[in-house]
Amino acid sequence: MTDVFALHQMDAVKVRVKKCDGQNTAVYKKFSIDPRITSFEVLRKLLSKAFNIRGEFSISYLARDEAGKPTYTSLLSDWDLDAALLGLSPDSHLRLKVDLQPVEEGYNDWDIICPVDLPDEPSSAMRSPSSSHPLSFRDKFISISKTMDMVTKALNLSEVERRYAKPPMTDVEYRNFLDSDGRLVRPLEFRRSVFLGGVDHNLRKYVWRLILNVFPDGLAGQERLDYMKAKSTEYYRIRDSWKARFSNGEMTHQLQFITNLVRKDVLRTDRTQKFYAGSDENKNVLALFNVLTTYAMTHPSVSYCQGMSDLASPLLVVMKDEAHAYICFCGLMKRMKRNFRSDGLSLTLKFDHLKKIIAYYDPEFHSYLVQNDCDELLFCYRWLLVELKREFAFEDALHILEVIWSSLPPDPPAHELELTEMGFFDEGDDSGLHFTRGDPRTTTSSKSSSGHSSGRPSKRGSVISGEGDDQSHSSSEDSNDYVLMSDSLTDNLEKQLVYLEISTADASQRCRNASEVSSSSADSQCRLARPSSAYSMDNTLTDSKVEFLLPPSNISRTNSDLSDISSLPSADASPTAVVRRRWPQSVMDSGVDASAPSPSESSKSQLPRPQELGDGNPFLIFLCATILLQQRDCIMSNQMQQHFELAMHFDKLIKRHNLHKILLQARRLFTDYLKTQQSLQDEAESHAEDGAHNF
């Protein structure tokens, strides 16, 4: 505590900086900073201005080590800066050293490692060296770097920028997407625009509701306002029902469990943001608490899990309205609740796909990770769970979230967005499916989040498998009902089975709740089908739907439906051949020297299709892969040999990632991927036709 005061008492601090770029002689500069207002970020900006640095650089400061010898220590954060300042003796200079990172200066190294310009405009200059020279990968990389450097600078980068980035959407542009009644027209182009450039902060409030699938299709401007008003009223009604119980002291186990967890977490979510800062009684913190508690209380199959506060917090910051934030949160969670299911299958799948993508695009790096036993990538758990929200500075996180959301095809609610999972209020307008099944006994044990008062739902998942016999019995009994609701059961039986187990547990949960909330059974039956249909949504997500992200020339093909090729064996040799032909990266794969394990294997293994990749969020996987691949040189040249070293490396990069650079490359790779998927599909279709002729 005293340290902080010491910082506040400091006036100007004189700084002496030495810049080294590894080749020329060092350059020195002197200036002063006010430690009370100079953050690490400000210091970085000052330094890049002072030395006119455009690329990446690292900062270190002169300090005494344990033996009292002066050594340069990395300065990576505000904490380091504080340490550097506090270590100064009065009137001494803060001695800094700036090291340029030559590889990354001025151009994007990874563009060159993956010189795959777009399939429709092959770049012979990039292909020939890799296919004809018997050089090692490294040599090749350097030689390509040299020959391509100027070209890249002159053409490639600006071309890439032009194709894969645009300025954020402005008010004028937004209005161009609305007709005279304020109805959203060209929704796919609208998403594409957000995907390429994000949104001006002031517009976020409006654009986020649209890309989070809050509205049914075709609402005019006034109708959207009315809709939000009606939904807000509905929200407050739902919220006040548990609040009433809360203040009357009618604390159920469930309510107590949830409020305890949520309270603890909202006090630790984005509190460095002005919006949530200050005392624990900050009304925005309370609003976040209300949003999360209401959601958990009305969605017993999801309840509350850590990570959700990180998803809800930006919504509240942008909407500045509790009810609106809740409505958006429901829109977001419709897709993302899968991440928080106790079986962990969604995340397991995402990890698996991330590894596949890395193996596909950079087999050398992938085998490096495998050889060093770091391919578990456990540090990516947070990236995948909260979709990179934590990895970027807050403002950047808002940007990356909207880009991710807009990368997904629209999924508007048929009538209106559901704010509850079960019949929290008896609205009585649902009908249809039959409420079957349910051994209520399974409820309490398999969903400890709603039943146990444990501070940690330690038995989630394990109990489900522990009661295997019982569960699988009821699952198989029930499965027919679900087959009718979801046409995708053939896809992945095992996943489905576990899924059914969960659904069954949910069903029993509702059974129990039905006794609390009378006459809601029809309602809950209908909603019971929803998780299932949400699941099948992923599987019927068609290529034509993601095509909107491709450059306009490709949008013309809109009648394609990837589900057509789902019946093809995935190990079919011909699609692989297509990948090799249409994906220039494969040319480089074949040039990797023979000692590098399994490039052929990895290039053979086909990437998951867009509707499978990332379990409903393919672009996220590309973003994560890009972040990893952009560090691959650093990782390999520093010989980071343990998972832990990698993890520490990426922990240090938290909130310091270069958003623009990551987005640019991820967009580019993703677009290429979609194109390839399209060509695969073309191929499959023509094969199917050939097959038909043969018969």
Place this chain on the structure above:
Amino acid sequence: MSYAYLFKYIIIGDTGVGKSCLLLQFTDKRFQPVHDLTIGVEFGARMITIAGKQIKLQIWDTAGQESFRSITRSYYRGAAGALLVYDITRRDTFEHLTNWLEDARQHSSSNMVIMLIGNKCDLESRREVKREEGEAFAREHGMIFMEASAKTAQNVEEAFINTAKEIYDKIQEGVFDIQNEANGIKLGPEHAAPGVGGGVAGARGPGASSQAGGCC
């Protein structure tokens, strides 16, 4: 920097008991009252000295509310030491210790040294768990015990270092097979003999072989 041994630690315990704060106090010697909750796992490292030997600690700080079981098992894998933390001002966090302990024993090597920490001992007025209870629980389950405060730094250094001492003693007595990295111990460049597994390239001297001791 060279080191004789590398130990992997894992910090576990209920959400909000101060696991991340203990780690930060240990690695950075500061207390941060406002910080983001841990999702998944975070990491910290520090060098310490035991019996004149440099030992590098690799610390895995896990999330208290764990909803992804398959990944937890990965955290435990190869941990030589665990800090099991509860909050002396919250009885429930003490009551959940048995669950945590079961988990830890199930997923880790049987030799893993577990240190029980009653955190937030600066908040004496709000105490809900007596020190004697913590001591008794630790004794009963074969753990070392300390009350600590991440805020005042009381006993934080000691908790991490005493755990390392215990591991070091076990190595000396040949309880740990240090050639087996699954035990969470790795020989540093000072120790590793050429060709010995777990060593780091550029090993100098065969000092390790004498200590590589019996296998369990």
